[in-house]
Amino acid sequence: MQHSPIEAPIVDLEGVGLTLTSRAGPVEILRDVTFKVPRGQSVALVGPSGSGKTSLLMIVAGLERATRGSVRVVGEPFDRLDEDGLALVRGREIGIVFQSFHLVPTMTALENVALPLEFAGDANAFATARALLDEVGLGSRLDHFPPQLSGGEQQRVALARALSRRPGLLLADEPTGNLDGRTGKQVVDLLFGLHRRHGSTLLLITHDDTLARHCERIVRMADGRIVADEANVPVAGPLTGVAAQ
């Protein structure tokens, strides 16, 4: 079913619940979450640990299935897609940046970035990947393996990889969580710069209020529920004063 790209939200969650089974019994992670994100918006998901932020992000990414409610992301009804269908949607429309980078350790920076393009059968995978790595300032580290890169560099590779197929939706889970302050700020500048340039929707999890204030909307979660959802006027300019190259 096609939706008008102007009217339909890119993320459309309706009454979503998530219950996981633990040894101690069922645990309700998300309770009746209704959450919509229009295309192009930047949204910060904030809240204490265990509030359900990451679970919500994983449901939006199609990496976790909701127990209740309906999930429609990039126009696709996730509850009707099987695992491989979800993977194909992700590959086409969704870029993810993890706190722990999650690069494939057996592949170079260039190969990591090219991989989603290769999955898509893109003949120019490596040229595109090279350009993206240039864009994040790693043009000279193309052939380095992840263990040979610093944390900040690894996260920049992850960022380039997430954007390689120009996804409509960019998800970032604490992208600066494993980085020191300065490196973290550089990565955030890069993230927002790329978000703006590529025109993608950004859904960002963070503990950092300063970072959250860079987004157009701040959604607060607690105990598996959305407890506040407010518009924000983003702080202008780079955090570090150093714009992405």
Place this chain on the structure above:
Amino acid sequence: MTARSLVSANDGIGFASVLRIALRELRGGIRGFYIFIACVALGVMVITTVTALSDALTHGLERQGQMILGGDATLARTHAGASETERQWLGARGRVSETATMRTMARSLDGEEQALVELKAVDIAYPLVGAVKLAGSSSLASAIASDNNERRAAVDPVMLERLGIKAGERFRLGEIEVVAAAAISDEPDGLSDRMTFGPRVLVSLPTLEATGLLKPGALVRWRYSLLLDAAQTAADAQASKDRANVASFADAVKRDLPEAGFTVLDKRDPSPRVRKTLERLQQFLTLLGLTALLVGGVGVANAVETFVDRRRKVIATMKSLGAPARVVFQIFFVQVAVMAAIGVAIGLALGQIVPWLLHARFAHVLPFPAELSLSPWSFANGAIYGLMVAALFTLWPLGLAERISPAELFRDEVVEHRGWPRRNLMLLTAAIALALAAMVILSSDSHRIAAWFVAGLVVIFGAFMGLGQLVTWLARRAPRSRWPELAIAVGNIGAPGGLTRSVVLSLGAGLSLLVAVALTDSSLVNEMTTRLPERSPNYFVLDIPKGEFDAVTATVRKSAPQATIDSAPMLRGRLVKLGDRAVETIKAPPEAEWVLRGDRGLSYSAGVPVGSEVVAGSWWDADHAGEPLVSFEAELAKQLGVGIGDTVTVNVLGRNITARISNLRTVNWESLAINFVLVFSPNTLAGAPHNLLATVTLPDTTTIADEAGVARALGKAYPTITVIRVKDAIEQFGSVLEKIMAAVRVAGSVTLAAGALVLAGALATAQRRRILEAVILKALGATRRRILTAHLLEYALIGGATALLAILFGSAAAWVALENVMDVRFSFSAGAVALALSLAVGLVLLFGGLGTWQVLRARPVPYLRSQ
């Protein structure tokens, strides 16, 4: 406290403290060590089982010596029975039983059916020990009783079946009719007779006499069993006295009957042939067990590496707290030693249980009872090998553990850890490897074969280690494929810490072994089913009296005018001396030992026999009348250390004959033409009574019915000659070979089982990394099919590379064994190659596939969160 005193305090840590810390460290349980323990246990179990079984069989053989031999001692000779003087000499020493055995034909009364049988004629005293068991309640005496009206025999039921008659019916033996009076179910001294080709027929000596088979020159083996008087009376006395008595009897034979030419055996070693076979079997199976243990060693090393890797932070913490490298090494060595001890203990326990299980299942097929007991030697053997191999494979990774820097605590990045252990540990590892090799070689009967085996193992391990590096190196440098699945597969193969090395090393040795066995097997089968029958005669005809040869030829030609008939004089005798050396004192290489043991076929010829080629010296003149001369087979002469000009003494018909070697000749044994190791000049043996041996070769177009017709015609016309169908003999040998090869294959599979364990361990270790990788790929949009394809490609590539090298090594090993040791032409078999490829790829796909299944089932979120 100063820095100096801290160092000295740590330096002074006692073993008790090390032990305490080590055991405390083990609180986490032995998870991660299961494969380590299983690898050690499997190898130790095989070695212990082999030693325990072999001990049981050897003890059984020794303890049952008297029963197997049918007395305290036996004297045996072909052609001539004991002379009156010899009988008196024997009679003076105890109770004697006389038996005569020969190969002959049993025929149905109408002559239409005939069967090769092992005829044994016994006297009234037989058996001196034990009893012949017959079906029903009849006694041996009545079953073989004879008078002029009726001759009776006890027979193996197989003979009845072959002749198509029932118990109580008559059949022909030589020139007379005999009643098959009873069926034999057990013969106490069956093992002491030569390798048997046909079913047993037991008759009395007078019956044998009446058959007309005892013509001069007939191939009859006379055997005299003795229950020594002194031994009898000493039954209650100490066993050592008894043994001394037996030994003095053997000396007395040598002293009093120096030229009698008897082969003397006594109950201390009732069957040197069986004992030797057992020894060889034990050595061979121990080598296989050791191979399994060494392959398992790879799993041991992998486990220790993983263990050390998981403890890096702990080690770094210990060092940051002031633990010197030596103490770190000791702590982890103790932990690994505890695991090795558990593995060894499990292996030893299983190694004592398995022989009982095998015995319970297979005892009935043994020719004598095995005496199972808790065998201390098997415990020691298994434990020593197990601990040495464990040490060999753990010292290196532990040596790297002590080098871990405390600075790692401050580093988050994952870096590849490379380095060398300290020099002493490397030297110790090398010393253990050398000691292990020395143990294997020195404990083996044939040092040369064991040394080759060890060298082969070193080469194979080195080569597969090299292959692992090569495949990884190639994968790293290979241009990236446009096909992402292949790119991922190749990336994984080239990755540091990937599966390549483990897979290649774990499966390489086992597969090479199986390929070698399969190719040896197929080459032997090919030799026997295709090449041998192509070139070999149809029949061997034994015991043709010299005077009847022309008539026999005429009979054959009447049935088959195109038949080719070759003949040679045939006597049996025993090698007594080579030069001045008595054969008992000669230490011959195993492949030449058979020449010195027991009776040999001897012949004489005026010219060079067909199928032989003189390679040194010259053949004698046809009418040579001077010093007795002999031609020796060249290869065996070399192995026994004799050459042209040396003398050879043989005992024929109780007389020593010495001849000088005038030439050496090569013999094409595979042609199955008439060939002998020793061929004398005619003047040496022509005077001795003997018969002829002939081969009958029929044209290729001969039908089976016509072939059978020749044998029938011969049987009817000449009841005393023996006709052996070559195809039957080959088939019989083939069925024995099949059993041996099946056993070898089972034994070889143990190595592959060890490899599979190592493989499972390596895959389990890599599993977490692989799941994480798959989860990332899924997050990037890879479908399950894509991940599955990438994994399968990876497994197929590594498995394929391993199989190819295994095929190469297996073929080389089989080629060496066949062409150099067995003298059989190597023939390549696509089946063997398919076996190796399918086993390698199949095993990797099976274990890897199980892992991949888990990978694909894994929920991504916990992995993505926890990192």
